[in-house]
Amino acid sequence: MHIVTGKGGTGKTTVAAALARALAADGGRVLLVEVEGRQGIATLFGSPPLPYEEREIDAVPGGGRVFALAADAEAALMEYLELFYGMRRAGQALTRLGAVDFATTIAPGLRDVLLTGKATEAVRRREGGRRRPEGRFHYDAVVMDAPPTGRIGRFLNVNSEVAGLARVGPIRNHADRVMEVIRSDRTRVHFVSLLEEMPAQETRNGIAEVGALGLHVGMVVVNMARPPLLPGDALSDAAAGRADLGELAAGLKAAGLDDAGDLAESLAEEVGAHARRVLLERRVRAELAGTGAPLVELPLLEGGVDRAALEGLARRMAEQGVRR
């Protein structure tokens, strides 16, 4: 199981989808699960809203298949009641009473356990169902587009979250089963970051938090990285405002531009700002590397991300060694 988190807006949904594709590159079945009710996967794939149902959304060259599921606490509860208690009608009554709203409102831990429960059920599922515990796994990998770093610890630590509420009983048993999968050493929590201070800080805090819970940290995906446009040694000079104006003006003149002197001054400022940003990005990258997690870098794509772009991102991941 692959759990993808990161600061909001860093590209969790995008990276989770690209990762699902990368994991399906050598064939096999991969499930991509979203848990925040935002229909981010449907938006990304340009398809109508996903139902609470595992649907194939992408066939990968090479025979792999990617399925997607928009997990929803209410539907998960209904399924759970029916599966374990044969209580469909009661479930419907609960919905009418607003019991699910209630659970999500007052005890988000209950909602989390339903959502993680659905995802971990997909992880454990085997061909031939529960009667054949030795059957092969239904999915070769499950990728979860998880809540942001600010909530990830609480979200994944469903066990202790509900333990405060339910020390014994059915919820507790369910939570224990979920936790077993989340803690398993075949589960990894990946972090998506940008080369900016706040997302990187959240990543470092998240890694510490997840590690302290005894979960396994996977990779740090550095998303939306921009190639530096300046040759290496020019950077620090430019950042310090020591760009060689004369040489720049000569270059502009050689390129046939008017006003080379004025233009050089104007561009030198742009270059200085760019250089300072690149140096900051280097510092941030070094801090991220300092966490010990492997870094995987994805470029900033002009014009946003569509299906084709996703394929490109998946390939970049594969090239950097991401595979099942």
Added chain:
Amino acid sequence: MSAGRLDVDALLDDPATRIVVCCGAGGVGKTTTAAALGLRAAERGRNAVVITVDPARRLAQSMGLDSLDNTPSLVPLPEGTPGSMHAMMLDMKRTFDEVVEEHADPERARQILGNPFYQTLSTSFSGTQEYMAMEKLGQLRQSGEWDLIVVDTPPSRSALDFLDAPKRLGRFLDGRLVKFLSAPAPSGAFKLLGAGVGLVTSVLGKILGAQLLNDLRAFVAAFDTVFGGFQERAERTYRLLQAPGTAFVVVAVPEADALREASYFMRRLATDAMPLAGLVVNRTHPLPAGAGARLDAGAATAAAEALEAAGSHPGASAALRLHADLVRTHLRERGLRERTVSAHPGVRVAEVPALPEDVHDLEGLRGIGAALARGA
């Protein structure tokens, strides 16, 4: 269509302006904008307080907010500053506890504060932070100690959450399930549900377990008695937001998602009769001053290619490529901004350029404040 300029100084200088609320999608610069506005107001003679929710650590330190004490503390400003600036970081649990203590007798307050459901409600109900930010705003306004309150809003899923959270909490606590739990005897309402009360109780018992159900009942019963007070306060704060002394500043970055959210928010403010001061487009990429402003992307790229073909002046060709990139970004951002503005005729806009580095000291905030005041 081009937009009017948001005149931040006029807004801050007007003594009738008593509350400025900074809102927008996550990560766009709400906290930074709120702090910069507070600082600028102080430097222009106001006695301002900034309620922040989640300042980056270094920014918090620069405002003297090392500890989370839930009360405003004075931000040390240079001598001779005509006004003053206080800042506080919201502790939502503490704020919630205080409201409970104010509205319940000590025994009941103790019951509520010790109930496990209250503990999740007060720390992780999606909306508590928003609700408590508004609660704090109401408190500070009532204290009358400041003539300007600048509010930073929480990093919500949606920029609207802080308007809706108090009502959502209210709706929830008024909901049928809560009524059912607080009065478990069979009542008419539940016959309509087509499931017997016995069945519902048994399901709840099965899923939740008996202990949980009891905790829940105890919580609901105790909380019900203080809830009227909560709702009243929420309504009062809501009306405060509609009052003429309040100004909303919607913050966005020049990206489609953030501007869409900003648009949505501006429409909502109009619907709710809440006064919009203007839109801040943060982290923009303006063209450089001077001759660079006249060199378009095509010409810059062609010139870079010429140099590369000749194999000379690599520094200049890199600078030209960088410039072409900047011009393209600038045009894209301008297009996005114009689209938003044309959907909201009359909206006033201020642009703040993206700084190469983060904003984490008073000097940085001052720079943001100056950019805000320059406007578009």
